[in-house]
Amino acid sequence: xxxxxxxxxxxxxxxxxxxxxxxxxxxxxxxxxxxxxxxxxxxxxxxxxxxxxxxxxxxxxxxxxxxxxxxxxxxxxxxxxxxxxxxxxxxxxxxxxxxxxxxxxxxxxxxxxxxxxxxxxxxxxxxxxxxxxxxxxxxxxxxxxxxxxxxxxxxxxxxxxxxxxxxxxxxxxxxxxxxxxxxxxxxxxxxxxxxxxxxxxxxxxxxxxxxxxxxxxxxxxxxxxxxxxxxxxxxxxxxxxxxxxxxxxxxxxxxxxxxxxxxxxxxxxxxxxxxxxxxxxxxxxxxxxxxxxxxxxxxxxxxxxxxxxxxxxxxxxxxxxxxxxxxxxxxxxxxxxxxxxxxxxxxxxxxxxxxxxxxxxxxxxxxxxxxxxxxxxxxxxxxxxxxxxxxxxxxxxxxxxxxxxxxxxxxxxxxxxxxxxxxxxxxxxxxxxxxxxxxxxxxxx
Numbered sequence: 001x002x003x004x005x006x007x008x009x010x011x012x013x014x015x016x017x018x019x020x021x022x023x024x025x026x027x028x029x030x031x032x033x034x035x036x037x038x039x040x041x042x043x044x045x046x047x048x049x050x051x052x053x054x055x056x057x058x059x060x061x062x063x064x065x066x067x068x069x070x071x072x073x074x075x076x077x078x079x080x081x082x083x084x085x086x087x088x089x090x091x092x093x094x095x096x097x098x099x100x101x102x103x104x105x106x107x108x109x110x111x112x113x114x115x116x117x118x119x120x121x122x123x124x125x126x127x128x129x130x131x132x133x134x135x136x137x138x139x140x141x142x143x144x145x146x147x148x149x150x151x152x153x154x155x156x157x158x159x160x161x162x163x164x165x166x167x168x169x170x171x172x173x174x175x176x177x178x179x180x181x182x183x184x185x186x187x188x189x190x191x192x193x194x195x196x197x198x199x200x201x202x203x204x205x206x207x208x209x210x211x212x213x214x215x216x217x218x219x220x221x222x223x224x225x226x227x228x229x230x231x232x233x234x235x236x237x238x239x240x241x242x243x244x245x246x247x248x249x250x251x252x253x254x255x256x257x258x259x260x261x262x263x264x265x266x267x268x269x270x271x272x273x274x275x276x277x278x279x280x281x282x283x284x285x286x287x288x289x290x291x292x293x294x295x296x297x298x299x300x301x302x303x304x305x306x307x308x309x310x311x312x313x314x315x316x317x318x319x320x321x322x323x324x325x326x327x328x329x330x331x332x333x334x335x336x337x338x339x340x341x342x343x344x345x346x347x348x349x350x351x352x353x354x355x356x357x358x359x360x361x362x363x364x365x366x367x368x369x370x371x372x373x374x375x376x377x378x379x380x381x382x383x384x385x386x387x388x389x390x391x392x393x394x395x396x397x398x399x400x401x402x403x404x405x406x407x408x409x410x411x412x413x414x415x416x417x418x419x420x421x422x423x424x425x426x427x428x429x430x431x432x433x434x435x436x437x438x439x440x441x442x443x444x445x
Contacts, residue, residue, distance in 0.1 A: 324384035
């Protein structure tokens, strides 16, 4: 995420435009009219603020009024733009460094409730059975309806070894259930790796933090040392239920498997804001075959990696369609301990020019997991396309994808299929497996 300084202008100027012979001409009269409208709206805001200060039944917290107004302005843009107060900004900085306190869940907001994007491995949330798609309706008995996402997150965080009670709704379940969790220091080891048999290296990335590329590089080097030469048949890169993270880390991880070519481009409102990120020579994976696992919980930075390796035909993508978050958020510090803006500033595109916004990455080989009876109908996410206010992307938006990963590896059909392909037991060009025709109630996302 890029960090840029914010300059607050004393006046906001607009302009009307007319197109003549391909040239855009600014109308001074139109500019003055737009500026007048802007000042009128700002005066309206000031009038409302003063009325609340002077006439509300109780003395309001003026700082909270301003912060709420800012948050309302940002959340009206898209689901991923928001205001971070100073505490939330500090928490975010700690989280991207890979260690923070809390429950261990990535969340977003949907229709006033807190929605779980994914639980983080080996945290209180994952051990308590919290799943992607779960909706949190209350925290310690207090309804989250009416709270901003940051306020809800603050209530879930607290002192280590203290408890918090979440009221959770799941899929078609009519009755909410209460889950009691004990807060812990969440130390995110974003990369986990292990040797599969004597011939395959398995790398799991849980999120893209500042530590991610270093972890991937170390894992690749260890595999090459322990399985030299032709003994190493290839790698499985597991990005399932990875909600994303830092853009530069997704570029670096992609570069670990590429020799050259574009990895991703970001395009803002103006053409001159386009940025292209290219691979540098030096494929540290030594050209070995790669299979990338994705599912409905794979979002953002995960999709950048999957899209880059898919477009360059460097990897086979296996699993189910990804979440479809194709936008870039820039963290803009406001200075003087005023927190920061998390603002959507660009869309990103894969090397072939694909926008995955509200569409996701379609795997080369689709394989569905066998879902336990008690979770059937609750194992899918609707994806970015289902989020209220999401950035639109044409008429062919897609949503709904399985996000279940069996805890027992022997039942993990996607991982086992990847291992078979790398060992030559199954062909990578196997036809896509179509899901059986049935009516499925999906969990909201």
